[in-house]
Amino acid sequence: MKTSDILIIGGGIAGMSTAYFLAKRGKSITVLEREDQPGYHSTGRSAALYSETYGPKIIRKMSTASRDFFLTPPDGFTENPILTPRGVILTAAPGNEGAIDEVLTDGRANGANVVALTADDIKKLIPILNTDLISCGALETDAMDIDVHALHWGFIRHFKKLGGELVVNADVSAIAKTATGWQVTAGNETYEAAIIVNAAGAWADEIAQKAGAKPLGITPKRRTAVMVDLPSDVNALGWHMVSDIGEGLYFKEDAGRLLVSPSDTTPTVPHDVQPEELDIAITIDRLMTATTLKINRPGEAWAGLRSFFADGDPVSAFDPEMGGFYWLAGQGGYGIQTAPAMGEYAASVICGDGVPARMAKIGITEDALAATRPGLGKPA
Numbered sequence: 001m002k003t004s005d006i007l008i009i010g011g012g013i014a015g016m017s018t019a020y021f022l023a024k025r026g027k028s029i030t031v032l033e034r035e036d037q038p039g040y041h042s043t044g045r046s047a048a049l050y051s052e053t054y055g056p057k058i059i060r061k062m063s064t065a066s067r068d069f070f071l072t073p074p075d076g077f078t079e080n081p082i083l084t085p086r087g088v089i090l091t092a093a094p095g096n097e098g099a100i101d102e103v104l105t106d107g108r109a110n111g112a113n114v115v116a117l118t119a120d121d122i123k124k125l126i127p128i129l130n131t132d133l134i135s136c137g138a139l140e141t142d143a144m145d146i147d148v149h150a151l152h153w154g155f156i157r158h159f160k161k162l163g164g165e166l167v168v169n170a171d172v173s174a175i176a177k178t179a180t181g182w183q184v185t186a187g188n189e190t191y192e193a194a195i196i197v198n199a200a201g202a203w204a205d206e207i208a209q210k211a212g213a214k215p216l217g218i219t220p221k222r223r224t225a226v227m228v229d230l231p232s233d234v235n236a237l238g239w240h241m242v243s244d245i246g247e248g249l250y251f252k253e254d255a256g257r258l259l260v261s262p263s264d265t266t267p268t269v270p271h272d273v274q275p276e277e278l279d280i281a282i283t284i285d286r287l288m289t290a291t292t293l294k295i296n297r298p299g300e301a302w303a304g305l306r307s308f309f310a311d312g313d314p315v316s317a318f319d320p321e322m323g324g325f326y327w328l329a330g331q332g333g334y335g336i337q338t339a340p341a342m343g344e345y346a347a348s349v350i351c352g353d354g355v356p357a358r359m360a361k362i363g364i365t366e367d368a369l370a371a372t373r374p375g376l377g378k379p380a
């Protein structure tokens, strides 16, 4: 039997960022991860973008609250900067100009650097685009690429330095309530703690059910990414990412090639998701419609799960009926860019200190992340 103050189930970016901030507060923490690689699922399959204009309101606030950590992480956290400049161009098809206006107004109100672009401006920046299909756009100059591996392993390394234990190949199979907290079985081991944190991503409802808590309706949605080679006369180095604001396609340069996604959001069940042939074909078709590129053969493809609750917002809160059971799930397509603030927030709430003052100042409330929000419990 191993005993810790807090057990975290799931060693993805959500579990590890929270583990790091809890360990910094002097708590003894064990993280149980089913796979032999903690970034095997969603965390290792993202598009690695940091954008302060992307996602619902609470996500945008959490992204903004994460910026300082990304730009000035603790000493020795990573060898190289976590963020590198990218910029993202949002494009609108005719009829969708209002969505760009919203991004401009809202982004500026939040302090993001966003400028309006005409179709001609966009063509100058990304010459392969068929701008007759584009009415206007916006450029978020401060959007960045995230070195996800460095961030994730920065949290893991520093968590371990602070005495934390990450156990891999630890598939949590049973969770029982005890007089003082919880007893969790993973493989042949039993673990005990006063508090458990459910950071199991797409499997969050399964973990809740094992603990006897009511599922909150987490819905994993498949998203596909495909690598594409560029013709020798196209040099994409330094291009901004391009994303259709109607969420039909995005692409960004990656080591001289393009990473392309059809922005698919197909509901599925929690599993080791793989790309579907049809989604790859749709990706290539949309890329060829949006640009002058002719693609004969797509490169490697992968899919990952973006997991949502019904209202699109994450939950970071104790279960209202199960004392000591903390939900940390539903980060959707934004779990990397929000990880530093979400981890700090969760650690503060778990330790009974509520919303960190600097987050309260920008309007982050416990209600926004509560497990009691209306609509939770139904599938997204």
Ligand SMILES: Cc1cc2nc3c(=O)[nH]c(=O)nc-3n(C[C@H](O)[C@H](O)[C@H](O)COP(=O)(O)OP(=O)(O)OC[C@H]3O[C@@H](n4cnc5c(N)ncnc54)[C@H](O)[C@@H]3O)c2cc1C
Binding pocket: 009, 010, 011, 012, 013, 014, 015, 032, 033, 034, 035, 038, 039, 040, 041, 042, 043, 044, 045, 046, 047, 048, 049, 050, 170, 171, 172, 173, 199, 200, 201, 202, 203, 223, 224, 225, 303, 304, 305, 306, 307, 329, 330, 331, 332, 333, 334, 335, 336, 337, 338
């Ligand atoms: C294609 C794609 C593009 C994306 N692009 C971006 C982006 O540009 N920017 C951004 O911020 N976000 C992006 N995301 C979203 C981001 O990847 C997720 O929000 C984030 O990784 C979620 O982290 P997590 O730790 O909750 O989940 P995961 O990384 O899935 O971690 C959950 C862990 O729980 C473990 N687990 C589950 N059940 C058990 C069990 N019974 N016992 C032990 N362990 C268990 C799993 O093995 C897994 O490792 C993207 C996602 C996809 C798929």
